Amino acid sequence: MRSLFEWVDALPSSIALRESLNAYPTMLTIHVVSMCLFAGLIAFWDMRLVGLTLKKVPVSNIPTRLFPWALTGYGVNLITGGLLLYSQPMRYYGNFYFWAKMALMLVAGINMFWFHYATYKSVQAWDEGREIPLNARLAGVVSLVLWAAVVITGRMMAYSGLMPGWWNNLNIGA
Amino acid sequence: MLQSFFEWMQGLPFSAWMLEETWASPIIQCAHLVALVGFAGAVLVVDMRLLGRGLIKTPLNQLARELDRWMIWSFVALFVTGAPQVLSTALKQYYSPFFWWKMQIIVIGLLFNFTIRRRVALAEEGTLGHWPKVVGFLSIGIWTSVSVYARLIGLLS
Numbered sequence: 001m002r003s004l005f006e007w008v009d010a011l012p013s014s015i016a017l018r019e020s021l022n023a024y025p026t027m028l029t030i031h032v033v034s035m036c037l038f039a040g041l042i043a044f045w046d047m048r049l050v051g052l053t054l055k056k057v058p059v060s061n062i063p064t065r066l067f068p069w070a071l072t073g074y075g076v077n078l079i080t081g082g083l084l085l086y087s088q089p090m091r092y093y094g095n096f097y098f099w100a101k102m103a104l105m106l107v108a109g110i111n112m113f114w115f116h117y118a119t120y121k122s123v124q125a126w127d128e129g130r131e132i133p134l135n136a137r138l139a140g141v142v143s144l145v146l147w148a149a150v151v152i153t154g155r156m157m158a159y160s161g162l163m164p165g166w167w168n169n170l171n172i173g174a
Numbered sequence: 175m176l177q178s179f180f181e182w183m184q185g186l187p188f189s190a191w192m193l194e195e196t197w198a199s200p201i202i203q204c205a206h207l208v209a210l211v212g213f214a215g216a217v218l219v220v221d222m223r224l225l226g227r228g229l230i231k232t233p234l235n236q237l238a239r240e241l242d243r244w245m246i247w248s249f250v251a252l253f254v255t256g257a258p259q260v261l262s263t264a265l266k267q268y269y270s271p272f273f274w275w276k277m278q279i280i281v282i283g284l285l286f287n288f289t290i291r292r293r294v295a296l297a298e299e300g301t302l303g304h305w306p307k308v309v310g311f312l313s314i315g316i317w318t319s320v321s322v323y324a325r326l327i328g329l330l331s
Contacts, residue, residue, distance in 0.1 A: 147211075
């Protein structure tokens with residue numbers, strides 16, 4: 001894995017992106033704005049599942065009407081996040097919060113697919129004004145917690161001096 | 175006068191504590207970002223509806239009423255977590271043009287929200303022609319500008 005990161009780090013296009021004055025602020029700003037679109041809409045979907053808000057909106061309306069926008073935000077977020085990683089791979093390789101964020105995104109994705117292919121299939125039975133099953137509410141809580149943790153670990157990536165001691169002892173970034 | 179006010183803020187014991195306490199700034203910044211996500215979601219669901227997108231099967235005024243309190247409370251959370259950041263880096267903020275642009279647009283955004291946007295969102299649907307779309311578009315533009323300038327304070331100041 002390290003050699004892959006080092007290989008990317010030495011690519012001329014990675015160096016060019018890293019040395020550009022405007023690339024980093026532009027990519028990071030678009031990354032934050034697209035995060036607002038994606039995470040903001042997903043948060044209200046999750047809160048609808050949990051029963052915190054939008055109770056009069058049929059559950060099935062939200063994926064149909066809001067997910068295309070949320071996925072657009074996610075797509076832009078992935079592209080800008082990928083470019084940020086591409087421009088400074090060795091900065092992130094040894095960063096605990098980067099790997100924690102990747103792991104949390106993976107678990108959030110698994111939770112989303114599990115919900116979509118298992119629990120959501122029976123949505124017609126609890127779509128409008130009926131009690132949302134425990135599995136769906138749990139998936140909503142898990143998703144809320146996981147995406148909040150993704151946002152937090154993403155912000156913490158800037159604090160390379162605040163990584164856990166046990167991680168520093170591994171000397172991954174050295 | 176404004177400069178001396180910012181110097182006073184920078185000199186407060188709380189500002190010094192924020193800078194000295196290792197975890198204070200990161201925790202506050204993370205909370206600010208989580209609040210931003212909540213605020214963005216509450217604004218976007220209504221703005222998209224104003225644009226004729228999103229939850230179009232739900233009456234606009236019903237959505238606006240329900241999400242209003244989410245918007246207000248997440249804005250309060252943004253303010254509560256934003257103020258300590260301004261206090262602890264008051265002089266950096268004072269000399270950053272992005273900070274002043276951000277503050278001006280926040281004031282415009284709040285005035286716009288509590289006057290025009292709220293009136294349009296709560297009005298009888300279909301009676302205001304193209305105005306809901308104009309208002310939705312402006313609202314997205316205003317709050318996007320705020321987050322862009324906020325990000326640029328940290329990156330380019």
